[in-house]
Amino acid sequence: MWEGKRSQAGARNIMGVGEERSLEGEGPSSETDHSSWRRESSASGILETAPPGEETQRPGKDSPTASIQREPNCEWTKQEVMALQEASLNTQMEASSGHGGNKTCPVHTTPAGDAKRGFRKNRNNDYVKISMKEQDTNRLPSEWWKTTILFLYVIFSLVLTSVVITVVHERVPPKESIPPLPDTFFDYIDRVKWAFTVTEVNGIVLVAIWFIQLFFLNYKSIVCRRYFFLLGTLYLYRCITMYITILPVPGMHMTCAPKLYGDFHAKFQRILRLISGAGLSITKSHIMCGDFLFSGHTVMLTLTYLFIKEYSPRSFWWYHVMCWLLSAVGVVCILVGHEHYSVDVVVAYFVTTRLFWWYHTMANAQCQCSPNNYLTNVWWNPLFNFMERNVHTAVPCVYGWPVSWAPACLKNPCKKYSIVQSTRDE
Template sequence: MAGAREIIGVGEERSVEGEGLSSETEHSSRRRESSSSKSPETATPGEDSERPDRDSPAASFQRESNREWTQPEAMASQEASLNPEIEAGNGHGGNQTCPVHTPSAGDAKRGFRKNRQNDYVKISMKEPDANRLPSEWWKTMLLFFYAAFSLVMTTVVITVVHERVPPKENIPPLPDTFFEYIDRVKWAFTVTEVNGIVLVTIWFIQLFFLNYKSIVCRRYFFLVGTLYFYRCITMYITILPVPGMHMSCAPKLYGDSYAKFQRILRLISGAGLSITKSHIMCGDFLFSGHTVMLTLTYLFIKEYSPRSFWWYHLMCWLLSAVGVVCILVAHEHYSVDVVVAYFITTRLFWWYHTMANTQCQCCPNKYLSSAWWNPLFNLMERNVHTPVPCVYGWPVSWAPACLKNPCKKYSIVQSTRDE
């Protein structure tokens, strides 16, 4: 009897441990009863051959989904759907609810739990600013006056330097290697000025159709003003004799201030060109202003036009290069004037645009921002957070909106009446 009681006790303990498996045993017994109750006569021929294996996952899934649930099982599934913590504890460990997937009532009715989890990771992306390239035309006008002031100061300095140029009879031209090999061509300097006029005209036409013309204009005005400001300094501190005996300089005025003022106005009105007969003074040699305009204009044309326009770039480069060479062929400037002008113009252009495109944030020491004009640069480029794209469009609408289709409203009313 003692042995029996021990066996019974063990059975009780086992029954307590296996209490959680009673539902699975009941399910399996009911499936065996339903399968045994099926008579052999009702089975169709070939059913055993076409029916999938009972132990296969597909067959068990089909039998599980097609069978009818009893009332206790339906209540158990409803409780499981109302208490997702139980399901989450079984699948994820502990009593914590899974934040990704919670079994729905439809999954409980089908009798299986979803193992597939929708793991979506939300990545926060920084939205672009609404306007990263503001126009700010007031800055453009400020730089326009800066460039105009530099040009006026250049004419004043030329007038002052002209009074200090030594006469060519006393001090002959300095030796120049280029002049020793190339004889002077009289009409070459006219070609230079015509090429310069054509190149500047092309640039302003291109600028007219550029969408971000305000930013590009103030960059152009700033570089023109700065380069001519440098030119004022170099002309004044070092006065070179005339580069050739062919040059004819206007007589010196000495202390006549009114006549000097008239020469300044004449030089400004003629844009400082020889073909307009406005440039009659000497002394503006170091460095060449014509080389500055030809080189700078070509650099802007190439920078703010599509890279695929190679033929356009080539044509503008030829205009610029031929104009620079003709300066030397005409013996209007020393070779050093042209070389220094090219060097200063290109380096200042590349320097400025490197700072504008990077804003010098990646430079730990910020050597590029050590220039004297850095405060003015910060004022101009403070709100420009990206390189200026080469986007073009029509600057104005060719017809007002009310004149584009005046009969449109009438046609709509007429079609409504016809219907």
Template structure:
């Protein structure tokens, strides 16, 4: 059995919740080699394997709300940048008469349904609401919050790049785009504020511009909220996961049924969202990757930001829930204790 000084050696995933980021090279002694040979001989006659567990209970990961605030500011900035980019790209969208919609296989087989996009936005609002409630009752909501804000901000930053570098024509002749402003900065600012006030939803009447096709922002939110709901809820809640999956899947399909996005917009949005989610959580949950010299996930441009956000989270976040508010709050409990201590000293 290895000593506590060599706790970074090869442990099975999840066997050791607190793995030190540095991995010292360990040369087994003669006694350890002998004991390992003895264990191999005994294992032939046993149907179990003994795994060494460190003494003492691990500390829960710190909340660090100030990091969550920074991640929220990052997400808010990229959302605002997205609305500005939509206003810029709208001026470059070609007219339907000169540039008709591009061929799309899904549109060839499925006719447009007018009310389908309303279903998409209603499902999206339901998933955001469900995730917000689940996040609010999670014990480690600060960690979940900064992960969600960082991934959402990064996805919308990527979206700004893709829709700016390539402007696609409208996917259907039914689409009505607002008139171009041709350099009227004040009117463009009003459109940005209008789009932000309506959360970028067509159901609120705030989204009257075209050009933000590649890739689909609705698909991003449907996929991202579902993945977070499933990741941070009990595995036994299969009915809960199935319900949320149906909301996300139906919402994504209705985007295409409404002919509001090309098929490639939805496919690319799902692929980028799911891959980024899986990459981030693989780096966060499998701490043994920090000990591997062949971890190519650290080559991502956002790896320094990841290290900043996850530096003190050395284990997988437990699936634990609690009431979001306690009474009386801790800030009121401590002054009462200090006041009682002062009173007791004065009486003495």
């Protein structure tokens, strides 16, 4: 009699902690007591009571609480409930600690197919969507507004260089009073008149090749920022070295424009002429002297070649050799034409290569915030952090066609027109 009613009542006969229930209505069995038992058991995470008329499942043989034996009176004693609580708590702790005590992130332990879609399975094999941060999904954002700022930065540097050249030109000593300084390279190599023209032509060709390559590069915004920053910083360095140390002309063949002294209007016109002609001798815009330490032509040739090689496939060895020959021949022709001292070319090469390698080492390193990374002590580190804050990986050499041949709205105009017409007729 007792066993039959016990199985029919199910979870309503479960004995709470410190309180007993009877099936025949003996003792208090109000709805309040049942609700309090449900709240207590739900909070502990051990037992769940079913509504009246439904059966409550007992722990199975595979359950961690299966080893606990029931007493003959078919009632849950206080000791049994406490044992169930302790067993469930131990199981949860083992599941949370994992193997070896290392906590693992559930997002990182999902299968590869689920992780790619941003979903993971729960216990019931249902998919649960996991929100992902934007920086994790897009590790190489374009951020063209930053590129625009760096473009203005390089324009400012080039304009400032033209102003400094105009100022320094007024302080260059005449070659009749102070002859050119002795140079070892000039002692062994005689001047060739057309050599400097070869330098400027090679520079124009190399820059054109670089911009064509940049046009097809997928991550051109990031690379443009780096190119603009390095070029602008190098020309700022050049402004400093030109102004603090003024060297005499390197050869008696050089013809310098007359000094203007206090004529600011004429100086302004010279600045505009120098900017409009890109500072090239073949455009007849560079008629001033004094911009010797260090060589701006060497900066352009060296920096452009380094970017061409860095952002092109390593298998294009023939392409790298061709660009290296253009750069190397251009640099040598500067000395052959006696347009710069040898120290101008050496300093320009040294400063350009070191600045390029320092920057890209910091950009590609994974320990930028390490206290042992002394490269972060450079003065331009705040600007570097501004440019590279959202770039979380090295820029790959991926190329593609940047412009689509036709907009999507013009691909099938006849089909869309027929759809509109059929809709109107209906």
